[in-house]
Amino acid sequence: NLTTEGTLTGTFDPTSTIRSTTSVGVQFFRERVEAAASVGRKLAPGSTTVSGAVKTEGSESVGERRRMGIFVQQQLGYRDRVYVTPGFRLEESSTFGEDHGRESLPRVGASWVVSEEDWFEESFAGSFLQSLRLRGAWGVSGKQPGDLAALRLLGTQAVTFQEADVIGLTL
16 A cells, blocks of 8 residues: 655735635555465365365456545635635546546535634623534535446456356456
């Protein structure tokens, strides 16, 4: 497994009551799986290895997937109380397939720190709550398909047909 991430964030205040924070980042993931298996049938008495069996079978597989995501978000804060944060993520994965392209994942969030308002401390809620923040968000998310979802492959597999071992195909 390989995971690489990086984020850059810049902040500036266009006015005394508004703060602007821009974040840009990238993520890269790579996963590679290799497997080998062997099966022995009709093991001779006293034998402890697959090679001592009358019938042996073996298989191996290699799978790899890669995913890369790039994102940008812009947060605007008003008086350190009200925040609006639109964002956008672009993802590409080796499992999406050639015809699918990239995934676009927009989002927007908003929050209000009610407990920072002058009237909150004097209210009924202010007598028993130290902090109150209201939040809301909307966004699109994706689910990454399985390792071989983009590939259409025929594999071979030994099968027994009419008491004889023959080659079969699997999708």
